[in-house]
Amino acid sequence: MTVIDKAVKWAVEIAGDDTHQYNQDVRWGTHYDCSSFVISAYEQAGVPVKTKGATYTGDMKEVFLNCGFKDVTDSINLSDGTGLQIGDVLINENGRGTSGNGHAALVQRNGGMTVEARSTAYGIVSDVAYRNYPWDCVLRYPGGSSEAYTANWVEREVPNIGKSLATKAYMAYQAYTNKEADGYSLLWGNNASTASGGLRKYKDFLCMAFGSYYGADGTFLKIEFDDGKTIYAVKADEKKDSETDSLHMYHEHPFDRNVTEFVVDQSIVTGNDKFTSALEAAGISRSARVTRIWTSDTEPTVGGLGTTNSDEKEYHFADTNEKLPIHPRIFAQIPIKPTGDIYVLANGKDISRYVCDISWTNTKQSLATIFNFSVPKADGMKYINMYTPKEGDIFRYSGAKGEYFRGVVTEIDDGDTKVNKYVAVDAGWYLNECTDTYQFVNMRADECLKKICNDLHIPIIQICELSTLITQVYVDKPISDVINDILSKCGNVYNFDFVPEGIRFYKCTDMSAEPKFRISSNTELKDSVKFMGNISHKKSLGGMRNSVKVITDTDVITTLKDKDSIDEYGFLQEVVKINDGEDAETVARRKLDELNQIAESGSGEIIEELDSYTRAGYTIHIGEGHYIIKSSQHSVKNGVHYNKIDLERVII
Numbered sequence: 325m326t327v328i329d330k331a332v333k334w335a336v337e338i339a340g341d342d343t344h345q346y347n348q349d350v351r352w353g354t355h356y357d358c359s360s361f362v363i364s365a366y367e368q369a370g371v372p373v374k375t376k377g378a379t380y381t382g383d384m385k386e387v388f389l390n391c392g393f394k395d396v397t398d399s400i401n402l403s404d405g406t407g408l409q410i411g412d413v414l415i416n417e418n419g420r421g422t423s424g425n426g427h428a429a430l431v432q433r434n435g436g437m438t439v440e441a442r443s444t445a446y447g448i449v450s451d452v453a454y455r456n457y458p459w460d461c462v463l464r465y466p467g468g469s470s471e472a473y474t475a476n477w478v479e480r481e482v483p484n485i486g487k488s489l490a491t492k493a494y495m496a497y498q499a500y501t502n503k504e505a506d507g508y509s510l511l512w513g514n515n516a517s518t519a520s521g522g523l524r525k526y527k528d529f530l531c532m533a534f535g536s537y538y539g540a541d542g543t544f545l546k547i548e549f550d551d552g553k554t555i556y557a558v559k560a561d562e563k564k565d566s567e568t569d570s571l572h573m574y575h576e577h578p579f580d581r582n583v584t585e586f587v588v589d590q591s592i593v594t595g596n597d598k599f600t601s602a603l604e605a606a607g608i609s610r611s612a613r614v615t616r617i618w619t620s621d622t623e624p625t626v627g628g629l630g631t632t633n634s635d636e637k638e639y640h641f642a643d644t645n646e647k648l649p650i651h652p653r654i655f656a657q658i659p660i661k662p663t664g665d666i667y668v669l670a671n672g673k674d675i676s677r678y679v680c681d682i683s684w685t686n687t688k689q690s691l692a693t694i695f696n697f698s699v700p701k702a703d704g705m706k707y708i709n710m711y712t713p714k715e716g717d718i719f720r721y722s723g724a725k726g727e728y729f730r731g732v733v734t735e736i737d738d739g740d741t742k743v744n745k746y747v748a749v750d751a752g753w754y755l756n757e758c759t760d761t762y763q764f765v766n767m768r769a770d771e772c773l774k775k776i777c778n779d780l781h782i783p784i785i786q787i788c789e790l791s792t793l794i795t796q797v798y799v800d801k802p803i804s805d806v807i808n809d810i811l812s813k814c815g816n817v818y819n820f821d822f823v824p825e826g827i828r829f830y831k832c833t834d835m836s837a838e839p840k841f842r843i844s845s846n847t848e849l850k851d852s853v854k855f856m857g858n859i860s861h862k863k864s865l866g867g868m869r870n871s872v873k874v875i876t877d878t879d880v881i882t883t884l885k886d887k888d889s890i891d892e893y894g895f896l897q898e899v900v901k902i903n904d905g906e907d908a909e910t911v912a913r914r915k916l917d918e919l920n921q922i923a924e925s926g927s928g929e930i931i932e933e934l935d936s937y938t939r940a941g942y943t944i945h946i947g948e949g950h951y952i953i954k955s956s957q958h959s960v961k962n963g964v965h966y967n968k969i970d971l972e973r974v975i976i
Contacts, residue, residue: 326528328411328465328607330369333520335361335430335439339450346441346448356448359384361441362413362428371465381417381426385461388413393463399552400462405436405454409553410607413463414438427457434551434609473556473624476799477546480538480617483573484898488581489613494599495533496590497524500561506541510560511587521605522592526558530606531587533561535572544620547584549612556624560587583614621800645760649781651732653718654751655826660720660727666934666960667722668697670733673711675699681745682721684729687955688819688832688940691752691804695721695729698743712744719748720824723965724935730824750822751782755804762798762806769794769810773820773829776803783826788834790814793906815914817952817974819941830941832952833974837942839932839967852930852938853946858968861926869919871897874908881908884916917975924973926951934965943974950974 338344338356347355356364359380367374371391378387389395393413400407412431429440429452436454441447482489497511510516510526517525524531529544538545543559563585569576574583586603593599600610660667668676679697686693697719702710713719713733721729735747764772769790777784780803792814798806811818811829820829839852870889874881881902890896898919902911932938940953951971959966 327366327369327371331365331371331465332411332430332432332439334368335365336432336450339439339448344448346444346446356441358441359426359428361448362430365430366413366465381415381428384413384415384428385417385463388463393465395461396464396552397459397462402456402459402462405456407551408436408454408462409434409464409551411465414457414459415461415463416457417460426460429457433604434553434607473546475544475546475620475622475624477618477620478797478799480619481573482614482617483569483571483583485574485581485583487613488574489583489615490611491580491582491584492599492603492608492610493533493575493580493582493585494588494593494602495561495585496593497531497560497587498590500587507560507562510542510558518589518592519602519606521602522589522598523602523606524560524587524589526560528556530555530557531560532557533563533585533587534559534583535563535568535574536565537571537573538617539619539621544622544624546618546620546624547614548616549609550615551609551612553608553612555606555608561585583617645762645779647779650751650754650758654730654732655781655783657718657720657730657824659824660722662725663722664724666724669718669720670711670713671717675711675713678708678710680743683957683959684721685955685957686821686940688952689954690756691807691820691822692756693729693731693750693752693822693939695719695731695748695750696746697748698745700743701738701741713746719746723937724933726935727824728937751827752804752822755807756802759800759802760798760806761800762796764794764796766793766795768792769814770829772810773807776807777827784829785823785826786828786830788818788829788831790818790829815918817918821939821941832941833943833950835942837938837944837953839930839936839938839944841931841933841936841965849933852932853944856928856930856946859926859928862924864923864925865893865896867919867923868893868921869896869898869916871895872912872915872919873897873899874912875899875901877901882912884909884912886916886920889920921973921975924949925954925971927968927970929966929968932965932967934960934963936965938967938969944969944971946971 343354345355346357348357351357351360352364363374363378363384373387373391376387376391378384408431410431410433414429414431416426418426429438432439432450438452438454439450440452442449442452500507500511502508511524511531515527519525534545539559541559541562545557545559546554547557548554563575565572567575574581575585588599588602593602603610666676668679678700681696681698684693684695699713702712715733715736717733719731719733720727729750731748731750733746733748734753737745769792770787772794773787774784794810794813807820811820817832818829819832820827840849841852842849870893871883871885873883898915900911900915902908938944938953938956940956942953943950944953952974954970954972957968
């Protein structure tokens with residue numbers, strides 16, 4: 325139980341026990357007056373305000389501040405109590421109290437309802453409606469209704485879904501019956517309990533459900549609301565990916581979008597009103613919007629009088645990452661010379677004559693290219709000296725004019741009676757699978773990428789200039805996620821991929837694809853795009869933003885709007901938080917240019933030459949527009965190269 329929970333619980337229990345009375349002479353046990361009541365509530369909760377010298381309303385403020393409380397008077401509307409949170413201390417210092425020494429009260433619920441030793445006439449009472457005494461100051465113990473918890477907090481993105489950030493859903497823990505699932509022990513184990521209002525808890529952490537973006541079950545979260553409240557939770561259940569947005573950050577339903585879903589005891593929370601009461605009992609306002617979310621893979625520890633800022637810990641991860649080759653052989657192969665035909669090697673052995681079912685896929689979102697092929701079983705090819713590929717073999721594919729793919733065999737399906745089926749992946753797979761910790765402080769994005777590649781002995785074949793300064797800590801993240809995040813901070817039009825010789829970082833609009841094919845060997849080349857089949861095309865305002873507000877932790881720095889777009893389509897704003905050293909105007913302009921457009925996407929199927937490779941991340945010209953290739957799915961059948969491409973319109 326937290327400090328504020330203990331203080332308020334003690335005060336409410338005293339108020340409900342008739343053996344305790346309001347008394348100015350006997351005021352430090354069994355009976356209390358207004359100030360000794362509030363002082364005693366926090367003293368027994370572990371904050372030594374009495375020990376440090378608080379005795380009456382005239383000295384409470386100074387002592388409470390010295391014990392870590394904050395003066396939040398300026399953020400409160402004293403006329404109606406708006407902004408008050410559970411645990412706040414209200415003080416009148418100047419002679420309005422019964423003893424002539426002012427008055428004090430403890431906020432019992434958000435919004436200002438109090439528990440207090442009110443007077444001889446009223447006694448010690450709870451559930452007192454808010455009134456402005458008038459109060460001279462409002463003091464707040466740090467961390468909202470929870471003690472500050474220290475952890476390796478990593479701030480995560482909060483979706484831009486407007487007022488839906490205030491929507492709070494709930495589910496019953498009794499419905500969670502899968503004993504094999506990770507969340508079961510959090511909800512049913514020895515450390516699970518139900519709070520007095522009905523919310524389910526694991527130790528002192530609220531049990532909640534989140535989308536997969538916020539980590540696996542067992543991830544700890546710190547959630548900040550726009551009324552200043554901060555709560556600490558553990559992810560005990562996961563919202564289904566099929567029911568969330570594309571990034572799996574929030575429940576996607578036109579009438580019930582929500583990020584936060586609380587786990588409750590259905591024997592107590594029997595309806596919506598009871599759920600509101602359960603939230604209020606935990607000091608959570610039903611109307612407060614989520615503003616920031618942090619996650620931690622390890623259980624937080626109580627940090628005493630710590631803060632709730634994202635820099636609660638000083639990180640020491642700079643240059644602590646591993647410095648080993650990502651693969652010992654993949655970049656050391658002798659280049660394949662053009663042969664004019666398909667040429668395939670496995671472990672240096674030519675398997676071109678009998679390899680079949682060739683196909684491969686790459687997407688802009690996923691770094692690795694995945695290559696599928698099959699080889700007949702050796703006992704069915706008696707007159708051919710065959711090599712049967714094995715796990716870990718280097719697999720190479722050349723499409724007539726040079727090597728297009730180099731990777732490692734990672735999967736073998738030998739269940740078929742006639743062929744073995746294989747999956748090979750390029751070096752990007754290793755960056756998806758390998759996690760590490762990186763810390764960059766005010767470093768150019770291109771220098772960050774060079775460091776990552778140099779540490780892993782990855783040759784850089786191409787890198788564009790990326791001057792955006794990066795200040796970020798990445799804790800236990802896939803290396804591909806680190807690279808993706810760095811590029812995203814530079815804008816949404818950058819990509820990276822692997823070619824046989826190494827890695828490339830480039831601006832998509834600088835890489836143009838012009839696929840061509842021949843109807844027969846003796847005819848001229850045709851433009852593949854003009855003969856595209858199975859075409860789909862759509863437009864959408866979803867994701868469009870015509871206003872960008874740039875903020876820091878504490879201030880609004882600048883706002884950039886497109887008035888014409890707002891007049892035509894309505895007001896759609898994105899809020900972007902920047903780090904120290906970033907130029908707000910540059911960030912705002914880049915973000916507005918990126919988002920201020922109607923989303924246009926499509927797909928189609930083309931045929932291209934065997935020596936042609938139209939891949940994800942490139943830009944292709946169709947009609948009057950330019951499109952980034954989001955994914956490409958290649959296959960070679962009877963010597964014909966097919967490619968299904970998914971597209972997204974880009975303004976150049």
